[in-house]
Amino acid sequence: MSYTDLSEQPTLLQPGQLLARGVARHLASHGFACVEELVPTRGLRVDVMALGPKGEIWVVECKSSRADYTSDSKWQGYLEWADRFFWAVDSDFPTELLPDDTGLIIADAYGGEIIRMGPESRLAPARRKVMVQKFAFHAARRLHLLRDPDMHPQRD
Template sequence: MDQTGLSPLSFVMPPDGRQSETARAIQRGALRYLAARGLVGVPEFVLASGRRADIAALDGRGEVWVVEIKSSVVDFRTDRKWTDYRMHCDRLFFAVGPDFPVDILPPDAGVMIADQFGAGVVREAPHHPMPGATRRAVTLRLARTAAGRLMGLMDPDGMRGIEL
């Protein structure tokens, strides 16, 4: 408990509602993996391009990772928006379930195998550093999104009119 009398675990984000059970399990495992590596992740993060990354994460040095969740082969083959994510991150990963055929994933992205309990990296993502101005913009957007979501959990009415 902190000085407000609230436990840090008092706030729980409600499910987004757009993901399947499989995608939610992969998301949970990927977020746990990121946390174990010292990264903090923001699910359903809207990039400056208007695209929505499944997870955007930030490490202590300011490196940004984007994790694209693929819950099935059909999901992978029909959704090609992930190619736009490279300009908004330093590393791009796919997170997939244990039965996903990883050999169909592009070789120039990292691969995580995840379930609801955790994840493991089976292929590291290449490092392709963002330009400084892009890094600043993405980091600021991540900070505002995360802080806005926390504020919204604490006081939903207080967030009216705030654009994230």
């Protein structure tokens, strides 16, 4: 994914990326900072990780279709990396497919709304420290790549 100004060409983004953009906009209105496609540990990549004003960490998985949801076998692995877990889907998604004990955000490319708050499961302090550091590192690296697109960063 290119980290250029996404507002210029939203049609170039995939449906899940458009959902992620709307989720990030909505969570920003609640004081959260978001990083898309963050890797909490090898083999997992969350669609949106949000860091809240009180240090809370939320993970949001964006699903653009029934097939996208049913093909995701890794989502339960994300639970141990966040204080709250949410699904983000558009208004046409069959929400009855989603587990009742998870959060729900209805979104589009321009915003969203939290329909159901995900249950809280507070991270252990050591895990929280690791995740905040990963969040900061990835956010700083992406900002640097925006300013210097020719930079060739080392792999994480």
